[in-house]
Amino acid sequence: MKHRLLFFTCLLTWCFNAQVLDPIKWTTSVEKISDTEYNLIATANIDAGWHLYSQTVPEGGPIATTFTYDNSEETFTLNDNTVEEEGHTIQDPVFEMEIKFFERQAKFIQNVTVSKETATISGFVEFMVCDDTRCLPPTEIDLEFQLSEKTNLSTKTKSDITPTTAIDKRTNSTDDSSSNKGLWSIFFIAFLSGFAALLTPCVFPMIPMTVSFFTKQSKNKASGIKNAIIYGICIIVIYLLLGVAVTGIFGADALNALATNVWFNIIFFILLVVFAVSFLGAFEIMLPNSWANKVDSQADRGGLVGIFFMALALAIVSFSCTGPIVGTLLVEAASKGGLAPIIGMFGFSLAIALPFALFAAFPGWLNSLPKSGGWLNTVKVVLGFLELALAFKFLSQADLVLQLHILEREVFIAIWIAIFGTLAFYLFGKIKLPHDSPLSHISVGRLSLGLIVLTFTIYMIPGLWGAPLNIISAFPPPQDYSESPYGVGFSKLGSGGKASAHGELPEGAHLLAPHDIMAFNDYDTGLAYAKKVGKPVMLDFTGWACVNCRKMEQNIWPDPSVLNILKEDVVLISLYVDDKRKLEDDEIVDSQLKPGKKLKYIGQKWSEMQTIKYKSNSQPFYVIIDHNEEKLVDPVGYVPDVEDYHTWLEEGINNF
Incomplete structure (x- = not known):
């Protein structure tokens, strides 16, 4: 009976995660103010349960919504910044800062003055959405504003997925009560x-x-x-x-x-x-x-x-x-x-x-x-x-x-x-x-x-x-912003002060503090090492600013049963989908998800790989594969229960 329940749990988890999510649709409209002045209106229609981040996000927080307008022919002038609605503001317990987001619908208005005759103004928006358990990488959507005598001319845009970055969700209120609590x-x-x-x-x-x-x-x-x-x-x-x-x-x-x-x-x-x-x-x-x-x-x-x-x-x-x-x-x-x-x-x-x-x-x-x-x-x-x-x-x-x-x-x-x-x-x-x-x-x-x-x-x-x-906790800097991230006089967890449970670190590997788990940040390098030592690979699709990724690393991974597997039985490859470092010139390729676009950043490469190969674009996302790059067990996302996560790891290793 227990095995049947586990089977159905894994099946449901796979059905939940193995899909390319698209919870936000964008429309554009134009409001004519005068013969030369227009308001460009971009409206985000957000599925229930999902949140869109504001344009103003504090330093060190998640990725903000960003609008870029193509003025290469110098046909118009932007007047001030893009204006957004009030939204909801909460105190995020993980980032330890106030973060603003939108639900259901959000309107963004950019006032422009047209200096030359033009029929359309083009641009794009880069944004990110999250729900309570996962986040999607920022998606880049093309926007086209038709300048017309009519106002509120709605033009639906095509919502392609171009993964670039991943941020996870806050755990607080989902409506006006969050901002009301702040005022109270x-x-x-x-x-x-x-x-x-x-x-x-x-x-x-x-x-x-x-x-x-x-x-x-x-x-x-x-x-x-x-x-x-x-x-x-x-x-x-x-x-x-x-x-x-x-x-x-x-x-x-x-x-x-x-x-x-x-x-x-x-x-x-x-x-x-x-x-x-x-x-x-x-x-x-x-x-x-x-x-x-x-x-x-x-x-x-x-x-x-x-x-x-x-x-x-x-x-x-x-x-x-x-x-x-x-x-x-x-x-x-x-x-x-x-x-x-x-x-x-x-x-x-x-x-x-x-x-x-x-x-x-x-x-x-x-x-x-x-x-x-x-x-x-x-x-x-x-x-x-x-x-x-x-x-x-x-x-x-x-x-x-x-x-x-x-x-x-x-x-x-x-x-x-x-x-x-x-x-x-x-x-x-x-x-x-x-x-x-x-x-x-x-x-x-x-x-x-x-x-x-x-x-x-x-x-x-x-x-x-x-x-x-x-x-x-809301006042001092976070624990990793310190002289001794491990704590003064505190030994590294489970390592006894040695470099790694794997011995000397191989080329391309590093240790994840404070657990001393050896990890690679490059797929090919990590896979080659796994073949060399004869161990399965655990792919960790993560993000630097991913809240639930940090929760897993801080609350689930330190458990002795889980930590022992991560250090001894698998080769961990952490792929950061929000890595903004540029790819080498010979690594820049065309995007398969968005024709005409180039993959310029390391994070884009890993995000597109996750989307195409595993039909998922949310983080955290964990996959255990063999040396032929075949899945050994159905992938999982955010799993806040230690026993469930340990059972999933054991199943993957046993199938290797």
Whole structure:
């Protein structure tokens, strides 16, 4: 019975994988703006369950959608870049970055100005699609835009498969809920930041002063409650205007693109360091006093105008404490793009406004507030340390993009250990900063916070020796971006420090870290070696940016039963379909899948081989063959179960 189930499982897997997939269809249309100006519209119709990547993908992430227009005869001019729809943005857990994609349908619009008479504009789009278990190599599709008096003239294009690159899929939400979750997280973080700002020396003492003003100026309780609500709304409006201004000045898409820009990250690293040093007491960031005086004079006018200027005065006077927090929030929100800066400012201002409005409406509650004192500066200093730690996230992103290897994982973690270790000493009263009050004893709250920070600091120490540190995985560089990818003092898995289980490495072979599996990246070289040593070949059609390929290598291959087979019983040939290295001149041949096109890159060669020979174009894709290049077992794709994958390997070897 077990063998029958295995047979049907393999049969279904083969039926699922052994097909040339074509989940996206492109159509073109033209919208005439004037006699010389047109919008070229390319529409992608995407099958259910598949995703198309955006044009803007962060450095080190998957392959982006790219449009190229043929202007060899100089008949038109491109106006700005190709515009795309909002799409969905998620935090990808594997790439550790935000990635944007489209579902169902996506429209891309390119505005052009025609300078010479022409009937058509040609071009092509290179794109990639993924579902939850596999990805297809980027496909190059020819596009033709018929310039006509009619608008929305639809022209269907031929969808040929020209494999070039492979990327795998994210595991998160598949609809608007993903972007909504991102906005909700921004709101929640901003809301908590607003409460943190309340507990600073610039803001907290102003609560009783404001409440006193409203209780004295209001004729009755109902009037006081109304004025308090208006005051709270004015605070929200002021900060919302700031969020709207940031979004309006830079633009939603530009903000998202800036998040991956090297100079953006370096500038905001410097900015956050300045904010942190300010919070630690070196200096204060203040707006000109003349602004506060002018606004304060307007607050005496009374009515709605007076209440609004009172709220504006609060924002200006408290800027030395709220400014760094607001600045940090806007930096983080700007990196998300879209409405994130507005949502962030709404959450922050709501947390600020609620206490002022509630205490003004119910002044009796003031008796429950703690008195102002040195603890307010402690809150400010703690925020300064957090700002300083966050600053290095931006510097790390710049280092990753430039591949300078200056701020590698160990260095980043060491800096965080130093920052949070110093914070722990501060909370325990061992370090005093400029604006601290004399400390005769440590409160229970301060001691508890100090213990939490110390625990977190100790937790990070094993990260210097290769521990994954899952709690903070979104902040430090990935584990392979380090001085010791295997971990400091950690032996290579299963090798005992030797070069390879196969002995000396043959020509063309290398070791895959950290498992020390010997692999070839050239088909002919690997096959020749397999014939020499008398072992079957396992073809691994993979990609450098293939998420599920990495999952298989990190979660399935390390299992002892699987690892032993990969190291001892087969010759592994890893063929990267997204290898952008150029082929030698004598290796460039015509594509069999797309007449008239040349195979120029190594990745194109392996991708076309997979498509033609094995009728599949998704990765990961595993094939076990004999020395006559015949399949020994039905190929499989992404197999997240160790036992299933091991059974498949055993069957292939037994058939050799």
